[in-house]
Amino acid sequence: DGGITQSPKYLFRKEGQNVTLSCEQNLNHDAMYWYRQDPGQGLRLIYYSQIVNDFQKGDIAEGYSVSREKKESFPLTVTSAQKNPTAFYLCASSSTELGSYNSPLHFGNGTRLTVT
Amino acid sequence: GNSVTQMEGPVTLSEEAFLTINCTYTATGYPSLFWYVQYPGEGLQLLLKATKADDKGSNKGFEATYRKETTSFHLEKGSVQVSDSAVYFCALMDSNYQLIWGAGTKLIIKP
Numbered sequence: 014d015g016g017i018t019q020s021p022k023y024l025f026r027k028e029g030q031n032v033t034l035s036c037e038q039n040l041n042h043d044a045m046y047w048y049r050q051d052p053g054q055g056l057r058l059i060y061y062s063q064i065v066n067d068f069q070k071g072d073i074a075e076g077y078s079v080s081r082e083k084k085e086s087f088p089l090t091v092t093s094a095q096k097n098p099t100a101f102y103l104c105a106s107s108s109t110e111l112g113s114y115n116s117p118l119h120f121g122n123g124t125r126l127t128v129t
Numbered sequence: 130g131n132s133v134t135q136m137e138g139p140v141t142l143s144e145e146a147f148l149t150i151n152c153t154y155t156a157t158g159y160p161s162l163f164w165y166v167q168y169p170g171e172g173l174q175l176l177l178k179a180t181k182a183d184d185k186g187s188n189k190g191f192e193a194t195y196r197k198e199t200t201s202f203h204l205e206k207g208s209v210q211v212s213d214s215a216v217y218f219c220a221l222m223d224s225n226y227q228l229i230w231g232a233g234t235k236l237i238i239k240p
Binding site for chain 1: 163165170171172173174175178218227228230231232233
């Protein structure tokens with residue numbers, strides 16, 4: 014079955030260390046997204062990419078970086094510059110083909126990052 | 130700019146009660162509207178959607194009608210179950226394929 018795989022499910026890091034969260038999809042979707050979710054809040058967009066080798070900053074990109082070298086993969090690096098990195102991170106993808114304007118996002122099961 | 134406003138939670142109901150979770154939006158044009166559900170410890174899943182005025186989305190006993198005159202997309206279910214306990218997110222998709230999210234409403238169903 015097609016889907017989005019995020020790994021690991023739980024991640025622990027020391028303050029000051031960079032950490033990379035994995036996101037892989039086999040849905041053949043062009044667009045991929047990273048969201049951050051904090052308790053009691055909605056989703057906030059970190060970065061998104063609509064085609065390979067191109068990505069755009071979302072609402073809260075500071076302290077994060079991404080790459081999109083392959084269509085299937087969109088890893089997120091949480092750098093030491095991110096002041097409050099502890100959160101639940103969700104990766105998503107969608108089709109952007111003509112006619113799929115209404116295409117919903119497909120989500121992975123998330124990675125819970127704890128930085129101490 | 131575009132925005133989505135949901136009723137604050139948590140919403141606590143007894144099993145078999147009637148559910149309404151309010152969602153209103155502000156947007157230019159005719160956005161598509163979505164309800165997503167997030168079960169504990171998981172990502173979000175699309176619950177239902179509506180793409181134009183007066184459309185009714187439905188799935189798993191849940192319904193929502195796209196009301197352009199009141200800019201609303203309220204989620205309803207006639208008889209909730211304990212397994213419906215989750216966080217529900219209302220969202221709209223703008224013309225740039227970007228989803229604008231509500232803050233989410235936590236639903237707790239007691240047996």
